[in-house]
Amino acid sequence: MASRAGRRQARQQHRADRAASAGSNSWLGGHQQVERRSGTEWVVRSVTGTASAKQYRCPGCSQTIRPAVAHVVVWPVEKALLSDSALDERRHWHRPCWQRLA
Numbered sequence: 001m002a003s004r005a006g007r008r009q010a011r012q013q014h015r016a017d018r019a020a021s022a023g024s025n026s027w028l029g030g031h032q033q034v035e036r037r038s039g040t041e042w043v044v045r046s047v048t049g050t051a052s053a054k055q056y057r058c059p060g061c062s063q064t065i066r067p068a069v070a071h072v073v074v075w076p077v078e079k080a081l082l083s084d085s086a087l088d089e090r091r092h093w094h095r096p097c098w099q100r101l102a
């Protein structure tokens with residue numbers, strides 16, 4: 001494997017590293033995409049039941065999301081002015097409740 005691309009690999013390594021750190025976000029596993037709701041862009045990450053060990057309250061229906069239930073985690077792409085991090089604004093939603101918002 002390495003012998004085939006070995007010579008070019010060294011030169012491309014730097015770029016590959018940057019791409020990897022920008023694109024890799026293995027937090028909670030699962031896959032992530034950006035969706036737009038009422039003029040705001042949100043990062044929407046799927047959480048599988050096996051990755052979910054805690055209980056959350058869904059802002060869409062005010063019901064509990066029980067442990068081991070697959071759902072989505074949503075946070076704004078751009079953080080709010082008063083928060084340290086957009087990740088502070090993470091909210092856990094039932095997937096259908098989030099999709100009803102569309």
Ligand SMILES: [Zn+2]
Pocket residue numbers: 058059060061062063093094097
């Ligand atoms: Zn809900």
